[in-house]
Amino acid sequence: xxxxxxxxxxxxxxxxxxxxxxxxxxxxxxxxxxxxxxxxxxxxxxxxxxxxxxxxxxxxxxxxxxxxxxxxxxxxxxxxxxxxxxxxxxxxxxxxxxxxxxxxxxxxxxxxxxxxxxxxxxxxxxxxxxxxxxxxxxxxxxxxxxxxxxxxxxxxxxxxxxxxxxxxxxxxxxxxxxxxxxxxxxxxxxxxxxxxxxxxxxxxxxxxxxxxxxxxxxxxxxxxxxxxxxxxxxxxxxxxxxxxxxxxxxxxxxxxxxxxxxxxxxxxxxxxxxxxxxxxxxxxxxxxxxxxxxxxxxxx
Amino acid sequence: xxxxxxxxxxxxxxxxxxxxxxxxxxxxxxxxxxxxxxxxxxxxxxxxxxxxxxxxxxxxxxxxxxxxxxxxxxxxxxxxxxxxxxxxxxxxxxxxxxxxxxxxxxxxxxxxxxxxxxxxxxxxxxxxxxxxxxxxxxxxxxxxxxxxxxxxxxxxxxxxxxxxxxxxxxxxxxxxxxxxxxxxxxxxxxxxxxxxxxxxxxxxxxxxxxxxxxxxxxxxx
Numbered sequence: 001x002x003x004x005x006x007x008x009x010x011x012x013x014x015x016x017x018x019x020x021x022x023x024x025x026x027x028x029x030x031x032x033x034x035x036x037x038x039x040x041x042x043x044x045x046x047x048x049x050x051x052x053x054x055x056x057x058x059x060x061x062x063x064x065x066x067x068x069x070x071x072x073x074x075x076x077x078x079x080x081x082x083x084x085x086x087x088x089x090x091x092x093x094x095x096x097x098x099x100x101x102x103x104x105x106x107x108x109x110x111x112x113x114x115x116x117x118x119x120x121x122x123x124x125x126x127x128x129x130x131x132x133x134x135x136x137x138x139x140x141x142x143x144x145x146x147x148x149x150x151x152x153x154x155x156x157x158x159x160x161x162x163x164x165x166x167x168x169x170x171x172x173x174x175x176x177x178x179x180x181x182x183x184x185x186x187x188x189x190x191x192x193x194x195x196x197x198x199x200x201x202x203x204x205x206x207x208x209x210x211x212x213x214x215x216x217x218x219x220x221x222x223x224x225x226x227x228x229x230x231x232x233x234x235x236x237x238x239x240x241x242x243x244x245x246x247x248x249x250x251x252x253x254x255x256x257x258x259x260x261x262x263x264x265x266x267x268x269x270x271x272x273x274x275x276x277x278x279x280x281x282x283x284x285x286x287x288x289x290x291x292x293x294x295x296x297x298x299x300x
Numbered sequence: 301x302x303x304x305x306x307x308x309x310x311x312x313x314x315x316x317x318x319x320x321x322x323x324x325x326x327x328x329x330x331x332x333x334x335x336x337x338x339x340x341x342x343x344x345x346x347x348x349x350x351x352x353x354x355x356x357x358x359x360x361x362x363x364x365x366x367x368x369x370x371x372x373x374x375x376x377x378x379x380x381x382x383x384x385x386x387x388x389x390x391x392x393x394x395x396x397x398x399x400x401x402x403x404x405x406x407x408x409x410x411x412x413x414x415x416x417x418x419x420x421x422x423x424x425x426x427x428x429x430x431x432x433x434x435x436x437x438x439x440x441x442x443x444x445x446x447x448x449x450x451x452x453x454x455x456x457x458x459x460x461x462x463x464x465x466x467x468x469x470x471x472x473x474x475x476x477x478x479x480x481x482x483x484x485x486x487x488x489x490x491x492x493x494x495x496x497x498x499x500x501x502x503x504x505x506x507x508x509x510x511x512x513x514x515x516x517x518x519x520x521x
Contacts, residue, residue: 213378214405
């Protein structure tokens, strides 16, 4: 009996959607676009956050050497760096290698570098402090200490980048909440109005249902299902598009876009489930608002 | 079966029903008549629970309509059929679907819905027209669909508001015969009409309304 009721309600909801297919197509499209924007915000936020977390787990530094130093001095600096607690030299980039990397980065414009009389780039060591809690370490102190070493010209560290990205992340979070809130309201508005139109189109049928003894729930249930289905369809389509876009961008090396360090990942399970649940929830609420506001005047 | 105690229905300053006291016994066939605006339709709607009286009590099958929940009223309506002058059919649904809807709302199984709908359509003489749409049928046939829908749940009461108002005399006779058959099966029937012709051919109990009040009653002969 219980399942029979909901199956019948689902059947009537699908029939409502088919009968009003144009309106539903337009509103589902609009809902999809709204969720696409919202999902994109979350996707960008999740990716930057993941990258920052990864970066935050280790403090990396580039130690630039003075120009013209010999092999002996270089080894002495390396020894000094290895002697630092928790430090590991991950790479040595010679002057030639640095130039080679610059040429690669310049691509077709690399010919510009041919005009240089001598290689101005310094050699450097890439240094990583493993398992260092970035928050409790003062990279400025390490930087100052390393710069006091003989033959070291300058030290740059990753947190300078992290600070900049954390700012972007905070902005994205705030913008996401504001934009997400507004988009949710828009979705609610669209669903409520679509169902309002269905209710008006079904006025006669609803009147007859009440006439032959239908309970309020019997009449209302299909509209709630309709709202939930519409929200779900919009949410699912948006997630599908986002997944497609993510896959497309992941396949194309992002070096082209000068962001070589970000390996784009799709939304985590919690975000997918969250967006799915939010879309159904908004659909149900939209349906409830519509039947709450327009049901009684119809049935009279 | 139906009892009205001092029922008044007021619309602003106008009383559609004024202090009505009426008792209709189980299995009775009662005509309610009077000029336009006398309160016939209001009376039927009050008995159906579609209108709440401004004052007074309405008891249907011993249940006080003012004291039951909306849900119970809905359930009760499955046992009260209602037939209108304008049929109130869904033009986009077939004859079968129009009738079956009254069983669908009760959550009845599909096989039983099919069986009972066929039976009821046969009883009103429409078994050959199940797949037709209402606009394809005559006025009399459309009213038969409405009657089939009203009786498919075996109602204890059937209310009919000017059911022959838009039908020609021959069809009216057919429809009245159908009502008599339904009444003979034990269904209490209350039929509102202003047709003098219909009343002149009947010996049933008749309640005359005027300005919302009962002017007089004629007992069955």
